[in-house]
Amino acid sequence: xxxxxxxxxxxxxxxxxxxxxxxxxxxxxxxxxxxxxxxxxxxxxxxxxxxxxxxxxxxxxxxxxxxxxxxxxxxxxxxxxxxxxxxxxxxxxxxxxxxxxxxxxxxxxxxxxxxxxxxxxxxxxxxxxxxxxxxxxxxxxxxxxxxxxxxxxxxxxxxxxxxxxxxxxxxxxxxxxxxxxxxxxxxxxxxxxxxxxxxxxxxxxxxxxxxxxxxxxxxxxxxxxxxxxxxxxxxxxxxx
Numbered sequence: 673x674x675x676x677x678x679x680x681x682x683x684x685x686x687x688x689x690x691x692x693x694x695x696x697x698x699x700x701x702x703x704x705x706x707x708x709x710x711x712x713x714x715x716x717x718x719x720x721x722x723x724x725x726x727x728x729x730x731x732x733x734x735x736x737x738x739x740x741x742x743x744x745x746x747x748x749x750x751x752x753x754x755x756x757x758x759x760x761x762x763x764x765x766x767x768x769x770x771x772x773x774x775x776x777x778x779x780x781x782x783x784x785x786x787x788x789x790x791x792x793x794x795x796x797x798x799x800x801x802x803x804x805x806x807x808x809x810x811x812x813x814x815x816x817x818x819x820x821x822x823x824x825x826x827x828x829x830x831x832x833x834x835x836x837x838x839x840x841x842x843x844x845x846x847x848x849x850x851x852x853x854x855x856x857x858x859x860x861x862x863x864x865x866x867x868x869x870x871x872x873x874x875x876x877x878x879x880x881x882x883x884x885x886x887x888x889x890x891x892x893x894x895x896x897x898x899x900x901x902x903x904x905x906x907x908x909x910x911x912x
Contacts, residue, residue, distance in 0.1 A: 693858055693868050693881035698844065702795050706788050707876050715788040716847045716875070719817045719905040723777035734819045734826040740779030742811040744797035744911075751793055753784050759812070776814075783815065792844065793909065796880075800840055800911050812838070812910040820851045820893040820902040828890040828904065833859060836883050838912040843879045845872040851893040851902030859887040872906070883910070 699705045706712065722736035741754035758773035783789060797809055820826035843856065858868040858881055867886065872879060881888065895902040 692885045693879065695868070695870055695879040696877070697874070698792075698876045698878045701878050701880065702792075702799070704791060704795050706792060709788050709791070711787050714782070715786055716905070718780075718783055718786070718815055719846060719903075721780065722815055722817050725776065727772065727774040727776075728830065730827075730830055732824065732827065732830060734821075734824050735830075736817040736819070737776050738779050738783065738815040739776035740784065740813050742793060742813065744793065744801075744809045744811060746797065746801035746807050746809075749794060749798065751790055751797070753779075754810075779813070779815070789813070789907075792907075796840075796842060796909065796911065804839070809911045812908075812912070814906075814908040816906045816908055818854075818893060818904045818906075820853075820895045820904075822895060822898045826851070826893040826902075826904065828854060828893065828906070829888070833857075833864070833887045833889040835861075835887055836910060838883045838910040840911040841881055841883045841888070842907075842909040842911075843872060844907040844909065845875055845877040845905070846907055847875050847903075847905040848872075849903050850896050850900055851904060852896055853891045853893040854904055856888065856890045859889070861885060861887060 694701055709715070719736075722738050724733060725735040725737045728735060739759055740756070743752045743754060744750070745752065756778045758775050760773050793811060793813070797811075800806065800809060816828075818826040818828050855869060855871045856879060857866050859866050864887065868881075870879070893902060893904055
């Protein structure tokens, strides 16, 4: 893939090694049709149970979140939830909210045991382990809802163009309603030129990228109707 991609088309997950990103619907990219899982509607409902992010140094109240960690063991295709603890990033990765321990709302038991979540994490673990020949991965998971209201713009990436300091990142669209914007861009690390621009436009759309080789950013979201808040529900997954 050369140049800037601006439309959502299917791509093979193995392109991730050469092109630094893969995008499309989850069935085309990973070969798993998660939207047909019996628990899909329950999975979407998880975003109605998130807690407001109290660590936004811009004063924003537009992000709701739950956070949890797992480990994936390639030898026996095993996913292991990890004890709850704070999340922190150095300020050179996150100049807005880095440098402090952030105690986000923990994952609930239904989230941890969700067939949609475990199937997605295991599939990513298999792919990444084969690509990198890594026997064990540490995984961060973020259930993020960004609100867009007339009084407050929703910022999916309030810190601006950045890296997260992991190996692989995944953006998975769970649900969306009533907003414009939310276009994600990936940038070359050296010249900071865009190599991808696209919008996760439907539930089940997915973007995988190598966080160690690109910067990423996403434009703010605005409600399509002034008096009706919109929202963007994303499961963000990091492998390190």
